[in-house]
Amino acid sequence: MAMNKILSRIRAQVGTESLSRSCSRDGCRVYMTDVPSPRIVVDVDRASQVHEISGKRCDFILFFTSATGDLLVMVPIELKSGEINASTASEQLQRGAELAERFTRNRIAVGSVCHPILFHGKRIHEKARKALNRAKVRFRGRQLTIKTARCGQPGNLASVLAGEINR
Numbered sequence: 288m289a290m291n292k293i294l295s296r297i298r299a300q301v302g303t304e305s306l307s308r309s310c311s312r313d314g315c316r317v318y319m320t321d322v323p324s325p326r327i328v329v330d331v332d333r334a335s336q337v338h339e340i341s342g343k344r345c346d347f348i349l350f351f352t353s354a355t356g357d358l359l360v361m362v363p364i365e366l367k368s369g370e371i372n373a374s375t376a377s378e379q380l381q382r383g384a385e386l387a388e389r390f391t392r393n394r395i396a397v398g399s400v401c402h403p404i405l406f407h408g409k410r411i412h413e414k415a416r417k418a419l420n421r422a423k424v425r426f427r428g429r430q431l432t433i434k435t436a437r438c439g440q441p442g443n444l445a446s447v448l449a450g451e452i453n454r
Contacts, residue, residue: 294325297350300390305334310347315366315408315438321445326351345383359399361387368408373418376405384426401426408438
């Protein structure tokens with residue numbers, strides 16, 4: 288199945304009213320430069336109203352395909368412009384991974400990967416950084432490490448996803 292068809296199916300599942308053009312909010316800017324297009328950005332706050340999602344959740348979920356077109360990349364994104372509570376952030380990203388799974392379940396016949404990312408505005412305290420490194424996001428039987436990047440730095444998203452973009 289062609290990747291653009293897969294992204295179209297995800298778009299239909301999520302609903303256009305839940306989509307966004309960017310992953311920026313509350314003083315935390317994420318640059319989409321060099322991230323493959325076509326792509327889908329789900330605003331999880333909007334999606335939560337449409338799909339009756341309650342509880343903690345991440346801010347956005349990005350879907351795109353690898354350069355070779357044989358891999359669907361799912362990126363739960365949490366934005367923190369202030370202090371970081373590692374436990375809360377990891378719970379929000381875990382919920383994002385679960386939602387990515389929900390939006391793609393039974394829709395794809397290709398490989399897929401998930402990369403949870405926390406974007407932060409302030410320096411992450413050493414204790415919080417260690418807690419984030421210990422916290423794992425579970426996705427399809429794998430334990431994923433939460434990646435981090437600074438808000439507002441040009442190319443911040445592409446630099447964290449460089450391995451998947453060029454794959």
